Amino acid sequence: MGSIPTRFDVIVVGAGPAGAAAAYHAAKRGFKVLLVERGRGAGSKELYGGRIYVGPLRDVWPGIEKEAPIHRWVVEERLSIIGDGEVATLSYRYSNPVSFTAYLPDLTRWMVSKAEEEGVVFVDEVRVDSLVRDGEGRVIGIRSGPDVAYASVVVDAEGANRLLLERAGIVDALDAKRAPIALGVKEVLKLPKGAIEDRLGLSDGEGLSWLIAGTVTKGIPGGGFIYTFKDTIAVGVVVHLGHSVNAVEAGVLKESVKDLVESIRLHPYFKRLWRDSDIVEYGAHLTVECGLDYMPPHLAYDGLVIVGDAAGLLLNLGYTVRGVDLASYSGMLAAEAIAKAHDLGGMNAENLRVYENMVKESFIYKELVRHRGICWLTKERRFFTSYANILLGILSNLYVQEFKHPTVFEAVKASIRSGGEALLPLIGRILKVVREL
Amino acid sequence: MSISDKSERALSIDELLQRNVYDVDDEPHIIVDTEKCLKCRVKPCTLLCPAGCYTLSPDGEILFSYEGCVECGTCRSICPMDAITWNYPRSGRGIYYRFT
Numbered sequence: 001m002g003s004i005p006t007r008f009d010v011i012v013v014g015a016g017p018a019g020a021a022a023a024y025h026a027a028k029r030g031f032k033v034l035l036v037e038r039g040r041g042a043g044s045k046e047l048y049g050g051r052i053y054v055g056p057l058r059d060v061w062p063g064i065e066k067e068a069p070i071h072r073w074v075v076e077e078r079l080s081i082i083g084d085g086e087v088a089t090l091s092y093r094y095s096n097p098v099s100f101t102a103y104l105p106d107l108t109r110w111m112v113s114k115a116e117e118e119g120v121v122f123v124d125e126v127r128v129d130s131l132v133r134d135g136e137g138r139v140i141g142i143r144s145g146p147d148v149a150y151a152s153v154v155v156d157a158e159g160a161n162r163l164l165l166e167r168a169g170i171v172d173a174l175d176a177k178r179a180p181i182a183l184g185v186k187e188v189l190k191l192p193k194g195a196i197e198d199r200l201g202l203s204d205g206e207g208l209s210w211l212i213a214g215t216v217t218k219g220i221p222g223g224g225f226i227y228t229f230k231d232t233i234a235v236g237v238v239v240h241l242g243h244s245v246n247a248v249e250a251g252v253l254k255e256s257v258k259d260l261v262e263s264i265r266l267h268p269y270f271k272r273l274w275r276d277s278d279i280v281e282y283g284a285h286l287t288v289e290c291g292l293d294y295m296p297p298h299l300a301y302d303g304l305v306i307v308g309d310a311a312g313l314l315l316n317l318g319y320t321v322r323g324v325d326l327a328s329y330s331g332m333l334a335a336e337a338i339a340k341a342h343d344l345g346g347m348n349a350e351n352l353r354v355y356e357n358m359v360k361e362s363f364i365y366k367e368l369v370r371h372r373g374i375c376w377l378t379k380e381r382r383f384f385t386s387y388a389n390i391l392l393g394i395l396s397n398l399y400v401q402e403f404k405h406p407t408v409f410e411a412v413k414a415s416i417r418s419g420g421e422a423l424l425p426l427i428g429r430i431l432k433v434v435r436e437l
Numbered sequence: 438m439s440i441s442d443k444s445e446r447a448l449s450i451d452e453l454l455q456r457n458v459y460d461v462d463d464e465p466h467i468i469v470d471t472e473k474c475l476k477c478r479v480k481p482c483t484l485l486c487p488a489g490c491y492t493l494s495p496d497g498e499i500l501f502s503y504e505g506c507v508e509c510g511t512c513r514s515i516c517p518m519d520a521i522t523w524n525y526p527r528s529g530r531g532i533y534y535r536f537t
Contacts, residue, residue, distance in 0.1 A: 040460070040529040045508065047537035103536050125529030144528075161510035163524070176514040183511050185487045187453070188536040232536060241485070245515050248481040257487050262447040271445065281536045282453040284487035284509045 008034040008121075010338060011142055011151035013128050013164065015042040017104075017324045018308025019157030020111035021060050021331030026155075027118035029339045034149060035112065035120050036142070038127040042112040043105030047186060047285040049321060050227030050234045051209050052107070053099045056325040056363070060332045061111065069106040071229040072207025073097035076200075079319060080269075082214035082224075083392040087269045101207045101229050104324070111328075131156075131168050131304065138348075139168075139303035153303050153347040155334055157327075160286045160294075160309040170306075171296050176241035180290035180375065182222060183244070185261050186236030188229075189277040196228050199273050211319060214388040216264055218255075220247050221384050224264045226273075233274055237261050240289055258282075287323070288314040290375035291368045299359055300352035305334045313359070315367055318374055326364050333358045377433060390419040390426075450489035454505040462530040465503040466523075467512070473520035474499035481515045507532050 012023045015037035023035040039045040051074055057064050075097050080089040116122050132141040132148055141150035158164050160181065165171045174181070200208050212224030222239035237260045247253035264270060287309075288294045294312030299305060307313070308327035315322040337355030344351040359365050377383060393415030397406055406414065416423055469491075474480065480499065482491035488505045491512065508531055513523035525531070 038525055038528065040533060044533045044535075045531075047507075047534055105534055105537060127525050127528050174510065174514040176511075179514070181514065183485070183487065183509065186537065229536070234537075241511065241514060244485055245479070245481045245517075248484050249479050253484060256450065256484050256489060258450055258453060258489065259447065266445060266447060279448070279453065279456050281456050281534065282507075283457065283532065283534055283537050284507050284511070285537075286510050286514070 006149045008151040012155040014157035018327035018331040021328040022155045022334045023120045024115040025332045025335030027120045033120045035122045036126045037124045043108035046104045047283045052324045056329040060328045070100045072101045074099045074207045074209050076208045078210040080212045081388045086392045156306045180293045182238050182240045182289045184238045185284040188281040189274045190280045191277045219385040299356040302349045307331045307334045386419050458533040462526045466526040468522040469501040470520045473518040477518045
């Protein structure tokens with residue numbers, strides 16, 4: 001950072017969807033902004049599943065639908081439950097898409113280019129080692145090796161792996177047994193031209209999102225995913241990390257997490273979809289499983305605001321996940337709050353808590369609270385093991401008959417019995433699942 | 438780098454990591470106190486590190502290599518022995534994602 005001025009109004013750490021939005025909107029409001037990124041270029045350290053909801057992003061990034069490097073608009077949702085040799089799939093097609101797929105590194109580069117157009121100073125290849133605080137504990141800048149840069153306020157957009165907040169003593173050291181975090185592992189497969197359209201029944205520019213539950217995670221809470229891009233398909237799994245450690249301890253998980261992804265890629269039901277493909281990338285990233293439980297005690301402190309995944313602002317609903325849009329939206333709110341704090345007289349915690357209130361009044365927080373029940377579900381192992389088998393058993397009882405078909409009630413009862421569950425408690429728990437969802 | 442591999446077999450972690458672009462740092466960004474690993478019964482890192490950076494030697498000792506690390510942070514969150522000093526690679530080094 002030696003060659004750049006060392007005093008800014010706002011320093012944003014992390015050029016992801018949250019950081020880029022905070023920088024862009026702060027610069028738009030006339031602040032002098034430095035955006036620092038540890039990777040080479042923006043986006044090079046990012047990995048997500050593959051789908052982004054556009055609604056909130058229209059407010060954050062005007063023109064996104066026309067200008068951003070969008071691959072496909074999702075017009076079909078699939079949800080599969082996988083058993084031993086059985087697959088149950090629910091498919092839903094619609095004509096008014098609300099989400100798209102894109103390579104996150106490309107999309108982020110577009111966002112950062114917008115920020116630079118507004119005058120943001122973007123510096124990559126800078127690993128921030130710590131927040132700099134004054135004698136009273138106020139955050140006054142960032143340190144990277146021997147270099148220090150100062151600002152009236154620092155926006156922490158470091159992502160789910162919160163080294164800076166840990167070092168500053170704001171959040172506890174990351175512990176999979178206590179924190180609601182999951183590991184996402186993903187392969188990107190390049191397909192022959194036209195194969196995605198032909199094999200998945202999609203037209204040019206149409207995309208598909210596919211979530212997979214059941215045996216793919218060996219009973220660990222989580223699931224598999226498939227997303228379509230222009231000429232590639234992403235295949236991956238997400239596993240709750242605390243439960244993964246438990247599964248290793250109990251001897252239930254005997255293979256590597258990469259083998260879980262490989263078993264989806266090679267699954268007889270799926271592998272025909274990417275016949276003759278090449279794996280072009282393999283990666284992994286931490287993700288937030290239950291946003292409210294990952295939130296720091298406050299989202300603003302003296303000289304500091306926290307946005308995006310670092311703030312726990314990710315919504316995992318089980319049947320879909322929203323992270324990028326919430327992250328960007330929180331970055332925009334942070335910039336608005338910084339402008340308000342400036343008008344109120346300065347970047348102290350009291351003024352900056354405007355941001356916390358704005359988040360709490362926004363759709364982000366309301367959605368996180370409304371769907372809080374999903375947090376309970378991610379801890380309910382049975383949902384990922386015996387319940388999946390019971391559903392497949394019901395379908396088997398109904399369909400796989402040569403002469404005599406049971407009534408639906410008989411099929412349900414028999415499957416629940418063979419799954420070792422009792423009918424009434426199971427109905428109670430299913431009602432709870434339905435209520436929580 | 439894309440290696441043509443249309444076979445239907447499961448690939449090893451090394452074969453998967455070969456698809457990635459890295460600028461490997463000269464010095465490791467993660468330090469593992471393998472003395473502590475000797476007392477670790479479970480060794481969850483050997484299965485849960487998605488890049489297979491933690492392997493077992495024939496003597497049952499943990500061997501750590503940082504070169505294929507994808508910088509996710511899993512190991513530091515699951516280590517039961519607090520044996521890992523974790524950091525990101527120095528400026529610009531490490532994994533370079535393109536299609537994620």
